Amino acid sequence: MQYPISGSCQCGGVTYQLLSEPMMVVACHCKECQKLSTSAFSITAMVARDSVKFNGKMTEWRRSAASGNINGAMFCPTCGNRIYHFNPQEPDKIKLKPANLSDTGMIKPTAHVWVSEKQDWYDIPEGVAVYDKQP
Template sequence: MKYPIDGACQCGAVSYRLLKAPSMVVACHCKACQKLSTSAFSITAMVDIKDIEFKGEMAEWSRPADSGNISAARFCKTCGNRLYHFNPDEPEKIKLKPSNLSDTSIINPTAHVWVSEKQAWYQIPDGVKVFDKQP
């Protein structure tokens, strides 16, 4: 994979450039991520904030996480497309939603989390780490 990789929300009002490979890519099966993705799970790429550049205005939303931390999200003010999540107590790390990259070949989860809430019909591939909840 050659970096940087560009990405953008659905309408293009927010764009970004991923400068370096994510530290990991995870599939989350929690009920909140199922609602977010309107699918069986949501894909997240763990990225250091110094390795990504954003352009455009984003809105923010947050909720308490089961851990007691805050799960905050930034999204396009125009189309509502979610760009990333973050913990305000750890602003140097973000959880990028990589499905809006121009090259989605990095989307290959090496771990599946919250499988205790997984849809019964989805079969997790062999060879990936599996966690009942958040590791």
């Protein structure tokens, strides 16, 4: 895979460049991520904050996670597309929503978290790490 990879929200109001490979790609099966994705799980690419360059206006929303941490979300105020999540206590990392990338070939989760809340009909592939909750 060649970097940088371009990404954008659905309307194109927010664009970005992912400059380097993610630290890891995770599928989260918690009920909040099911709501977010309107599917069985949400995909997140853990990246260093300085490995992404954003353009365009984003709006922020925050909620408390089950761990007690704050889960912040940045999204396009026009189309509502989530761009990334963050924990204010970990300012050097962000949780990029990689389905927004122009090349999604790197979206191969190596871990599945919160499988205690996963949909019964989804079978997790062999060879990936599996966690009942957040590791």
